[in-house]
Amino acid sequence: MAVMETSREPAADGAAQTAKRNRRGPGRPTLSNEELLDTALDLFLENGFERTSIEAICSAAGMAKRTVYARYGDKTSLFQAAINRAIDEWIVPVSQLRASETDNLEETLLRIGQILLANILSPAGIRLLRLTNAVSGTMPEIAANNTQMGTGPTLAYLADLFRRRLLPKTAPEADADEAALAFLHLVIGGPANTAAWGVVLDEEALARHARYCVHLFLHGLLPREERTAPDEPELAELHDLLAGATEQLAQARDRLEQARKLAGD
DSSP states (O other), rough: OOOOOEOOHHHHHHHHHHHHHHHHTTTTOOOOHHHHHHHHHHHHHOOOOOTOEEEEEHHHHHHOOOHHHEEEEEEEHHHHHHHHHHHHHHHHHHHHHHOOOOOOOOHHHHHHHHHHHEEEEEEEEHHHHHHHHTTTTTHHHHHHHHHHHHHHHHHHHHHHHHHHTTTOOSSHHHHHHHHHHHHHIIIIIHHHHHTTTTEEEOHHHHHHHHHHHHHHHHOOOSHHHHSOOOHHHHHHHHHHHHHHHHHHHHHHHHEEEEEHHHHOO
16 A cells, blocks of 8 residues: 655745745835735635735735735735736646657656646645635635636647547547546546645655556556457448348338328328
């Protein structure tokens, strides 16, 4: 069984950073806008959205309230801006995923899975997970927007990959989208959800999880002999059975029509 280890608490790091900012002496320049957003995000994670005030953020950032309000209007807008910036810095560029492609699709998906797992289990990834989970009930529109920003580009890339290299050309467009979502849930979702609660798998267990889930995604659980397509004689027999059933159905419809005519007479 895999050894489980407690993940490092991003909130603890945030508390130390916030305390350091609070110790800035008088006359020091205020933080940049990026630093303001980082400070706000740390406080939101430490204290929760409801218990974090604009006053506390301004104090930690060394900014006047009028400056913060002029930039963001209210606490909700500041919260969303802070998360948007964190997502922009955290998300894996599609170009990096595309560069991981090889001639072997299973190897490609394993590489992509490993990249995405490392990213979601990074301190920045766990911080975003916890913040999104914390507000999902009271601010569902923000949680939905965060999820879309964080996963939308990755889902679009995966859907394109599956259209190019996995699904038949006649497959409906929606099939690739569903396959992309299934891949993320299967390979990334489990470890991400447990990590959001403070526990992550060790490296060996994560590697085993990625290999197993990628193989499961591509090949399923059924034995190979149960997954193989019927050979040509079997296909011919199936076509004959279908043709016979179609003919019998047509005959039944003719008899039914004749019976209706007789009943009308």
